[in-house]
Each structure stands twice: as structure tokens, then as C-alpha cells.
Amino acid sequence: MQTCCSDTSSNSVVLERLSWLDRLLPLWILLAMAGGLLLGRLVPGLRGLLSNVQIDHTSLPIALGLLLMMVPVLAKVRYGELGHLASDRRLLVLALVLAWGLGPLLMFTLAWLFLPDQPAFRTGLILIGIAPCIAMVLIWIDLAQGDREAAALLVAINSILQVLLYALLGTFYLQVLPAWLGLDSQLVSFSFWSIAKAVLIFLGIPLVAGFLIRQVGVRTRGIHWYEQRFLPRISPLALYGLLFTIVVMFALQGEAITANPAQVAPVAAPLLLYFVLMWSAAFVVGARCGLGYRRTAALAFTAAGNNFELAIAVCISVWGISSKQALAGVIGPLIEVPVLVSLVYLSLWLRRRQ
Secondary structure: OOOOOHHHHOOOHHHHHOOOOHHHHHHHHHHHHHHHHHHHHOOOOOHHHHOOOOEOOOHHHHHHHHHHHHHHHHHOHHHHHHHHHHHOHHHHHHHHHHHHHHHHHHHHHHHHOOOOOOOOHHHHHHHOOOOEEHHHHHHHHHHHOOHHHHHHHHHHHHHHHHHHHHHHHHHHHHHHHHHHOOOOOOOOEEEEEEHHHHHHHHHHHHHHHHHHHHHHHHHHHHHHHHHEEEEEEHHHHHHOOOHHHHHHHHHHHHHOOOOOHHHHHHHHHHHHHHHHHHHHHHHHHHHHOOOHHHHHHHHHHHHHOEEEEHHHHHHHHHHHHOOHHHHHHHHHHHHHHHHHHHHHHHHHHHHHHO
């Protein structure tokens, strides 16, 4: 991994060395989304096959795709630097305020503004907004050449807070706050263990795997071999895992989305605004607070991303796999993936402008 200064001076060189997989990533992602939607629509019984084997209400193929996606990124993290990052109070405070203060409140507001008469979709959006991302966000930060160590630290903190706060925030934004404002409220019960289990599966396993791979590789072959030869070989696996996850995710709900595309629009609008507003606010705040590009990028994508896997699992456990609440969770990645990929390229453009 290069230092911030050397990254800035050689940014154009780095971009020129990108593989075709990296350079054409938006195209591959769009093709994966389209392929998943078509498979879900055209192949009878595929949805049932993919849903038969589950881990905490999440399809096993999706779980495997997420693990494949996260392990190479977490194997790049220099874990010895996390202690230094933990002392950066500006980064931690900004991340907590944005992800756990502004994010849920903004999604609540957008959900009620755009979906006042659609309680099921509105509930699904609110449950998305209270869960910061702990999976795909690592990919976005890595692609944007953000600070991987900051990303790992923020993801770990958000994971712990999800276990402790998700049920409380869900109750507050679905029951307490609407009642205070004279709005309709939703009575929902959350399983603390289900939330903890989802976090342990989708972050704990790849985090331990990435840490062990790095420790073994560095100790047996040395840091130079590990970072200059081994990491470049396994890095494409993260993007393969991302593309595979997208195909499976959209195949699961392809029939529901393509059968009635009009129902996507009311959910898509608040999601689009949410991603853009959260990323923009975090990027501006991080830059003005002097975090530097790499930590600012980590902060921005951490603030903008959401844990759709957890939100979908909760919606399925409470309302069922065919519910509109679960469908709202699936529409989320349909909007998030292309938007955040676009923001990755915007981030790199802003970096070159510095």
C-alpha cells in the first residue's frame, strides 16, 4: 500500500495500470444486475432453489458471495495501524454522528415524504436507514483508493453498534417518533440474537479470515512478497464475489421487480437522494475537517452505505420473503450499486483535482 503523498503524485499511473475488470466495472455491474433480473424472471423455480438453503434468512449463495467479496479486502488491511486510527477522534466522532445520527433521521424523513401512503415500503426503507453497511462498503472504499485501515475500523465499530442499537433504533423510528409526530406507527419486534448472528456471520468470519491470511502470509513469505505478489493475485476475487452476489441477489427478486417495474420508482427516489446526500455531506465535512482524501473517502462511503443483508433478513423474519418490506430491501442494492460506483469515480476525479 502506498502512502497518501505517493498515491496523489502517481494517481494517473495507478489508473493506467487498472485491469480491464476494474476499468469496466460499471459495465460488469450493470450486466450482473440485468442478468440477475432476467434469470429471476425467465428461469422457473430459480428463486425457490436459491432460497432453500439459508443462513439467518439470507440465501447461502449470497452469503458465500459476500464472504468471497470481503476476505480479499480485509486481507489488505494493515491491522497494526488500527490502534493509531482509533485515536483519531475527529474521524470516529464524524462517523458516529453521520452513520447513527444523520443517516437514520434522513431516511425516516425521505421515507415519509415519498411514501406517506405506502407503509410497507416505508417501513422497509426505515429499516435500511438504521443499518450502516459492513460488507460492500469495503469494496467501494478500496476502489476509491480510500483508507483501508479506517474502513476496517469503522466497519468493526458499526458492526458492534448494530448489535446494540438496531432494535432500539427500529423501535424509535417505527413507533416512538411517529407517535410523537402524530403519524402512523408500526409495532415490530426484533430478535437481538438474529441481529448479532447476522453481524457475526457477515463480518466476523471474513474479518478473522482476512487477519489470519495476512498474518500467515507475512510471517512465512515476508511483507514484500505478500503485498507485491500475493495481494494482486487475490484482489480480483473481491470483484468476482461482488458480481456473483449481485447476480444472485437480483435473481431472487427478479420476478417481483420486472413484473411491476412501476413499484420500484417510489422506493428508488428516496434511496437515490439518501445515497447522494449522505456521501456529499460526509465528503464535504471530512474535507473541511482536514481528514485528507483517503480518510474522507472512507468516511463518505461508510456514511452512505447500508446493510441491506441485515435489513432484508429482518424484514423476511417479520413479514415474509414476499413482503413489500423485503422487496424494499432488495430494491436498495438496485439503486445503491450503480450510484456508489458512480461516486467511486467521482471520488477519484476529486482526488485528481486536489
